[in-house]
Amino acid sequence: MFTEFFLKNAFNLAILFSCGMALLVVRFWLSRNVQWKKGFTFHAAQFFIYAIIIGTIGSILNNAIEDYNLRFISSGVIDFICTSLIALILTIKLFLIINQFEKAQVNKGRDVTSTRILARVIKITIIVAIVLLYGEHFGMSLSGLLTFGGIGGIAVGMAGKDVLSNFFSGIMLYF
Numbered sequence: 001m002f003t004e005f006f007l008k009n010a011f012n013l014a015i016l017f018s019c020g021m022a023l024l025v026v027r028f029w030l031s032r033n034v035q036w037k038k039g040f041t042f043h044a045a046q047f048f049i050y051a052i053i054i055g056t057i058g059s060i061l062n063n064a065i066e067d068y069n070l071r072f073i074s075s076g077v078i079d080f081i082c083t084s085l086i087a088l089i090l091t092i093k094l095f096l097i098i099n100q101f102e103k104a105q106v107n108k109g110r111d112v113t114s115t116r117i118l119a120r121v122i123k124i125t126i127i128v129a130i131v132l133l134y135g136e137h138f139g140m141s142l143s144g145l146l147t148f149g150g151i152g153g154i155a156v157g158m159a160g161k162d163v164l165s166n167f168f169s170g171i172m173l174y175f
Helices: 003-010 010-032 038-069 074-109 112-137 142-158 163-173
Strands: none
Touching: 003 010, 003 038, 010 038, 038 074, 074 112, 112 142, 142 163
């Protein structure tokens, strides 16, 4: 029984082994060069490998559920956990890249306050985008939300025209 399961998942296990080796190679190769650890390429490669590992483990668990008739967990729960982990890792990696961008801009001599504000706005935008895409994956309709946001934006724009005008004038004077 175990050999049948092993043979059925041999390709997935080979993918897991090769991804584990790739993680070790990336970690040891880039540990020599600290500058690469801070780069976009390192985080993108690491995220890609982690996503493949999570997807492969999810596939193996789904095969185990199917083969052994496990009733305490379903394939939908496994897919939900895998998708949640991938979204979490993506968020963490993007936040690390934004933090490094923020530090680089401050070290270049840019204004600390405006750099932090820009970093926070980008982080909030990323969180909103991931939540919307994550919700779309699980059946949340985006069209109603976007319609509500558009109509709400028009109402706020008309109601706060003078306030927004003064706010943007202040920003233009600041820079």
